[in-house]
Amino acid sequence: MAFIKINKQNFFHNLNQIALKTGSKEKIAIVLKDNAYGHGLILMAELASSFGIKHAVVRKRDEAKQIDMLFQTVLVLGDTIKKDENISYAINTLEDISRAEKGAKVELKVDTGMHRNGIALTELEEALATIKEKGLLLVGVMTHYRSADVLSSELFWQQKQFEIVKKRVHASGFEKVRFHSYNSAAILRMKHFDEDLVRVGIGAYGYNELDASFDTVVLHPVLSLHAKKVSTRLLKKGECVGYGGDFTATKEMLVSTYDLGYGDGWCRGNTKGPYVTSENLPFIGRVSMDFSILASDKEEVCIMHNAQHAARHFETISYEVTTALSADIPKRVV
Ligand SMILES: *Cc1c(COP(=O)(O)O)cnc(C)c1O
Numbered sequence: 001m002a003f004i005k006i007n008k009q010n011f012f013h014n015l016n017q018i019a020l021k022t023g024s025k026e027k028i029a030i031v032l033k034d035n036a037y038g039h040g041l042i043l044m045a046e047l048a049s050s051f052g053i054k055h056a057v058v059r060k061r062d063e064a065k066q067i068d069m070l071f072q073t074v075l076v077l078g079d080t081i082k083k084d085e086n087i088s089y090a091i092n093t094l095e096d097i098s099r100a101e102k103g104a105k106v107e108l109k110v111d112t113g114m115h116r117n118g119i120a121l122t123e124l125e126e127a128l129a130t131i132k133e134k135g136l137l138l139v140g141v142m143t144h145y146r147s148a149d150v151l152s153s154e155l156f157w158q159q160k161q162f163e164i165v166k167k168r169v170h171a172s173g174f175e176k177v178r179f180h181s182y183n184s185a186a187i188l189r190m191k192h193f194d195e196d197l198v199r200v201g202i203g204a205y206g207y208n209e210l211d212a213s214f215d216t217v218v219l220h221p222v223l224s225l226h227a228k229k230v231s232t233r234l235l236k237k238g239e240c241v242g243y244g245g246d247f248t249a250t251k252e253m254l255v256s257t258y259d260l261g262y263g264d265g266w267c268r269g270n271t272k273g274p275y276v277t278s279e280n281l282p283f284i285g286r287v288s289m290d291f292s293i294l295a296s297d298k299e300e301v302c303i304m305h306n307a308q309h310a311a312r313h314f315e316t317i318s319y320e321v322t323t324a325l326s327a328d329i330p331k332r333v334v
Pocket of ligand 1: 031077182183184185200201
């Protein structure tokens, strides 16, 4: 089977770059949702913990339960709210509060402009009062930015809204809550950081998705994707390869089949503009479910060592390329 290499040094480099921005690694919450963006939930949780990261963010309780012993706190972004030792739950709607289990630790998400999740600014006091009434423990208040990666004043406008939220939360008598709003783009972009926590995902995995105009922090991709040779054959001139025979050899050529396909989460793409591996080997013919063909006879090939490059080719973003990779692909730390 294809395999993934996780570069520990690069991961630590990225976390160090972010820690320079936050002032301390204690303020980093590593976002491990969706199998740590395809990098492997437990593996990345262990590495993050060994680096000294104390906080994590996931989507589901089930993910949190697999890693909660490694962190001081784990925040669950979207699941039924339960009472747990060190797991807190995001509240996205007023209904979430009424459904929550008494005694649960919660972090109130406030919608400051993205209009995806979170309670409205006009519902803030009601939400805070209901949280108290229901016997929930408010440990955090958060928001999410819709355009932190874009060169415009949008981010500052949302930040201003969140500053107002902080004041209103304090005015309602909640003193011991952590405030957090920054994602990777926001922390990579901003010069000053004065919140309690940054929720960092893509940046930790090595991708700076900011406009080039403010690209200053250099990050290194953590994941590389490799495939192993299954078989080799000599194509005669005029012979075709793969489903549909989309590729025809214009001369005699040596090709090999490798054990990676779209069933592994690799993008099937399109034969008119084939993907070229990081070792400069073009894909030949259509990608199959479990196999791909390259003009090579190497035992092992590196398919991708930078998901941003692959993303550009497939007209998507690094997030989608790595997150799509099947959780079954074996991983090794190098
Ligand atoms: C996914 C997510 C993040 C992390 O975003 P990145 O751009 O990967 O840093 C932060 N906060 C919330 C609420 C998220 O859903």
